[in-house]
Amino acid sequence: MTAAIDVRGLNKSFGDKHVVRDVSITVEEGRITGFLGPNGSGKTTTLRLLCGLLTPDSGEGEVLGLNFRTQSEAIKRQTGYMTQRFSLYEDMTIEENLQFVARVYELDNRPARVAEALRRLGLQDRRSQLAGALSGGWKQRLALAAATLHEPRLLLLDEPTAGVDPKARREFWDEIHSMAADGLTVLVSTHYMDEAERCHDIGYILFGELIARGTAEEIVARSDLATFNAEGPDIEQVARELEDRPGVLSASAFGAALHVSGTDRPALEAAIAPYRRAPFRWEEVKPSLEDVLIQLMGRKTDDRYAS
Ligand code: ADP
Numbered sequence: 001m002t003a004a005i006d007v008r009g010l011n012k013s014f015g016d017k018h019v020v021r022d023v024s025i026t027v028e029e030g031r032i033t034g035f036l037g038p039n040g041s042g043k044t045t046t047l048r049l050l051c052g053l054l055t056p057d058s059g060e061g062e063v064l065g066l067n068f069r070t071q072s073e074a075i076k077r078q079t080g081y082m083t084q085r086f087s088l089y090e091d092m093t094i095e096e097n098l099q100f101v102a103r104v105y106e107l108d109n110r111p112a113r114v115a116e117a118l119r120r121l122g123l124q125d126r127r128s129q130l131a132g133a134l135s136g137g138w139k140q141r142l143a144l145a146a147a148t149l150h151e152p153r154l155l156l157l158d159e160p161t162a163g164v165d166p167k168a169r170r171e172f173w174d175e176i177h178s179m180a181a182d183g184l185t186v187l188v189s190t191h192y193m194d195e196a197e198r199c200h201d202i203g204y205i206l207f208g209e210l211i212a213r214g215t216a217e218e219i220v221a222r223s224d225l226a227t228f229n230a231e232g233p234d235i236e237q238v239a240r241e242l243e244d245r246p247g248v249l250s251a252s253a254f255g256a257a258l259h260v261s262g263t264d265r266p267a268l269e270a271a272i273a274p275y276r277r278a279p280f281r282w283e284e285v286k287p288s289l290e291d292v293l294i295q296l297m298g299r300k301t302d303d304r305y306a307s
Helices: 043-050 072-077 094-104 110-120 136-148 166-181 193-197 216-222 235-243 265-275 289-306
Strands: 003-014 017-028 032-036 058-063 079-082 154-158 185-189 201-206 209-214 226-231 250-254 257-262 281-285
Touching: 003 043, 017 043, 017 185, 017 201, 017 209, 032 043, 032 166, 032 193, 043 154, 043 185, 072 079, 079 136, 094 110, 094 136, 110 136, 136 166, 154 166, 166 185, 193 289, 201 216, 201 289, 209 216, 209 289, 216 289, 226 235, 226 265, 235 250, 235 257, 235 265, 250 289, 257 265, 257 289
Parallel strands: 032 185, 032 201, 079 154, 154 185
Antiparallel strands: 003 017, 003 058, 201 209, 226 257, 226 281, 250 257
């Protein structure tokens, strides 16, 4: 496997705000990496630094085999960038938008590239529709066509499916996977756990630090979290009672099921012991990615206030 990104010691401040803290990251070619983390944690800034859109204060390494500090112009030319706010011209048709992007990038073989993008993203039949009249899902598809028209090797997607319906999201992800299978390396920032689970790898960013990295399974397997599920009557009341017990990091009701997690197993088991009787049915389950990320967030926040 070849590394598309291999960068170490990345830092970026805006004024006195240290937004990206000593991030080191390797991403293999053709992989889809999802960046998760609360708002303002530095996901977008990290993505922009990696593709040369922003200059870091420090850091070294290679992106697409190029020196990431001295050859950022060449990296930028091979990067596609799609943000949540699609910058398309609403009063132009789909085809005109793509032709315009092709001219701005001064691409060769413009008609062939536009035709190929229309075909690949299933936009042929709608080529004459005004971009402004499209639904969220079709606009997003057009934005993806525009961001990949110059056949980038690296694609950055900043919260790409915010406000898009589930069917369009699924189709969008199918398309991203097919592009990655052809060798495109994709970095995605997202808030959606299901979207993160569609990525090959995950990076969890908190207060500008990359605190977890790997596949969803690896991140879950590395955690020391124990999780129990319970079913029974009035489960929301049990959730409220358990919430503040020692050993319980989180207790939440999902419909008729209760989900309780903690890292101190004896304390957790002691907390749930009074409820481990009929009519409640308990079983230990594997923590979900969301359980683990919530726990990591809590731990990091504690460290921060402790220091
Ligand atoms: P995320 O994508 O995780 O929401 P961002 O990378 O967008 O986080 O932002 C991280 C922090 O950096 C935020 O506090 C944001 O306000 C700040 N920030 C981002 N871009 C700039 C900028 N160009 N100038 C000043 N502050 C910025």
